[in-house]
């Protein structure tokens with residue numbers, strides 16, 4: 602079967618943050634989003650009301666009305682919801698979780714449906730804002746081995762939203778998703794550590810975040826322009842061993858957890874400093890010994 606140029610009738614089960622974002626964006630791009638279901642009728646009605654030609658229906662009826670169904674429910678609900686719905690060989694069933702393997706959709710596959718994953722690498726805390734973030738974001742696509750049609754269709758639907766498709770190797774979702782968290786929520790852990798340390802020396806947390814966010818944004822801009830090693834700045838990149846020693850002293854004095862956190866990240870930074878080839882071997886080894894030294 603060749604790839605449909607116009608996507609088939611699409612339904613969403615789960616009218617939460619991602620469901621709302623994708624349904625609105627695809628509908629606005631001309632995709633026929635024909636049905637929305639959710640746990641609460643109110644959520645489904647509210648979303649369907651924003652989409653031309655779309656009905657709020659119970660999940661089984663939404664499935665019956667569509668060919669391509671996105672399960673945009675919480676990760677833990679995917680397998681349960683997939684097991685309850687009336688699939689057939691006409692259907693393609695896609696979840697949007699990063700970490701959940703496609704096996705969660707096994708009941709749909711057993712009924713002859715094609716199954717896949719469509720995981721946007723973006724955060725959707727505010728659906729109205731998230732819609733503007735879709736263009737330019739990457740989306741990880743995986744389909745079951747025999748579902749080439751669905752793969753083509755999902756790639757085409759990603760391009761409709763100007764998203765960049767990334768083909769995900771089978772069986773790798775937990776590592777893929779855990780690693781992606783370093784570019785998302787773990788960035789917040791880093792800023793949390795900074796604001797905690799500043800609070801301990803008397804700088805107010807609200808002012809801290811305002812002061813640190815432009816620094817974080819500048820660092821990400823540099824990484825986009827020059828790559829990770831090329832963007833590296835700070836005492837490790839310069840081989841300023843005295844400053845690194847002073848940091849360790851200050852962090853150890855604030856508590857063992859602060860010292861450990863700094864050491865672990867600094868060791869990783871040393872690898873980037875090595876890759877940037879700005880420092881001689883003796884300086885790199887000196888920094889390495891300092892970071893291995895006990896508090």
Ligand SMILES: NC(=O)c1ccc[n+]([C@@H]2O[C@H](COP(=O)([O-])OP(=O)(O)OC[C@H]3O[C@@H](n4cnc5c(N)ncnc54)[C@H](OP(=O)(O)O)[C@@H]3O)[C@@H](O)[C@H]2O)c1
Pocket residue numbers: 614615616617618619620638639640641642644645660672673674675676678682697698699720721722723724725726
């Ligand atoms: N948010 C993100 O940043 C993001 C990014 C990438 C991928 N994802 C993935 O997208 C999926 C949805 O996440 P989300 O953040 O959109 O979650 P969410 O905002 O909590 O929305 C989930 C929706 O699913 C509905 N729901 C829950 N259980 C259901 C059930 N048994 N049957 C039907 N509907 C049910 C809820 O309905 P009611 O509101 O009606 O109660 C809720 O609106 C997850 O797999 C997540 O990993 C999320």
